[in-house]
Amino acid sequence: MSEDYKKMWEELDIDLERHDQLLGGLSQLYTNVYLLQKNRPKGMEYYDYVISEVHGLRIKELCDFRKKGNKVVAYFCLYVPEELVLASGAVLVGLCGGSNFADQDAEAVLPRNICPLIKASYGFKVARVCPYFQAADLLVGETTCDGKKKMFELLGELVPLHTVEVPQKPETEQARKLFFEELNTLKSKLEELTGSKITSEGLKKSIETVNAKRAILERLVNTRKASPPPISGKDSLLVFQIAFYDDPQRFTQKTTELVEELEERIRKGEGVVDAEAPRIMISGCPMAIPNWKLHNIVENSGAVIVVEESCVGTRYISMGQIDNSSDSVDGLIKSIADAYLNIHCSCFTPNDGRIKDNIQLAKDFKVDGVIHYSLQTCHGYNIEAKKVESALKEQGIPMLTIETDYSGEDTGQLTTRIEAFLEMLKK
């Protein structure tokens, strides 16, 4: 695709040489991880196409959209409501941060031993290799962890930035009030950016759009309760990763087609693996494109991942169907704020909701074991792993704890640990 889009990338001030390296690596990785899978649903062709055009077609859409005077808002974390952004007439795209490609660039400024996602987020901007970043008119950060907070301050020197404060004790009335106020401030910021007022009609409509996206994703998640599941964990992970930046209406339509195919597969008893394959739940940190490392090792070892308690899994839809019956902008923002505080991130304290979610999901999806996944130095998830493990143990569900980054150097050790865990489950 490089020739067709070269001019567009040049206009976005992309470092073309390094960008070519990035895409070359991605294409090879994608072939190995995704295209060699057996029994893939036909509906995955759309997502294959989206990845093959990852820095092409979607970027062109965004550029055309901007040429008409519209704005693109970029974000990293679920607490930034897409509903508000859409209602302002802008679009929201998720930035990746799932590769160590630009670590050397990031390390010129950031400490070496920090979270790989934080490093990547910053690195991709300074290396000028991410067209989504380059096309963003505003970056909305959040205060989920200290590393991100401080990194955002540095990123704010390079791009227009607005940071939303996420309260840490969501159960309290003060927290709900604070988050409501924070979203109101974001609303003003977005209105300032786009020059158009957010109305209750606009918000009602955008809530409907995002509700539809969440509804179809929930149906997708539910298909994986089947034994054998009709879709691999890797493929489902990809669908969620793409949800972060695809056009929401098109995404919902394409995912509906996929889900209908999967439901048909279940009726026919067709699975992506044998029914004997151990069923694994992944719980923990988000996995941004192209971080398919853990899923790849687990599924290549003969198990199947049936659910992710993760920002690229059930947490992405944990806001549920947001009530849009209120006729006032304030009322609607209140609904959004309350719903978004149902995302049980480890930045909360206490975070008992997440512990309960893990037990419920493990039961609902009849998992044989849980793999807790933490990015290196992610203190929240890393420490919370202990609570998750104890709670699961009480229910007789074994858990393996993994802490890793984006490099491949520990693949051998991870494979041994994961295979030993699976051998333990199979006995």
Add this chain to the structure above:
Amino acid sequence: MDPIALGLDMGSVSTKALVLDDSKIVGYAILPTGVNPQNSGKKAVAKACLKAGISMDDIGYTVATGYGRINAPYADSRITEITCHARGAFFSNTDTRTVIDVGGQDSKVISISDDGQVIDFQMNDRCAAGTGRFIEVMARALEMSYNSMSKAALNSTKPSKISSMCTVFAESEVVSLIAKGERREDIAAGLCHSIADRIASMVNRIGLREDVMMTGGVAKNSGLVKLLEKRLKTKIWVPEEPQIIGALGAALIAREKLPSKMRAPREKPRKINYHPMIRT
């Protein structure tokens, strides 16, 4: 002759092959893995067969284990060293409930059930802290051989304090202790303390259950085993040849796959130590 079971443990430092005839170890070999693991694997198998007095054609089933298990395409199946060490340790002493395996680049603590199954395990991540590699690097910094460093540690009266667990940082710490004029024996003992601490914390994470057995090349370091016994306040069993326990486990699994054994139920654990055990 009935087909025979072979276990092949391809570790990062040494490759071990073991031939099992029914319940008897009839031959084994330990070779350095080196830069050509495929070759070392084949050589180890040939040597073990020679010792057992059998031809390689007599092998009915091979299970490969260890870090390099993918380098044995001729193996019939591949099982992780965690499962194999548990099997081998339980077979050697059916009272074993905790296995501490410290090899070249990995250290593991495995908790096993009353019927010899893995119920939980801990394994170091990519970090070399508390592994054979750590000891090797430190021995080099002290200009001692691996064995002489282990022995020297026993003669220490005042072990040095080593605060760093990281191999790279600990090495520079050792260099600065040498510069300060501390005795090599004391530094060696200090290093053993630091490794024992690391391993003990892994054991405590999983919960200590007796009896405890230590396997892997590092179990040959008797000074370290003694320290660890003190830290954990328990006796630690060390097999006569702790390096072959993974290969033994692999051979035990292979034995179950032999055509003659296919229909027979898995034998009940017996309190017979086919492999002589010594107490430290």
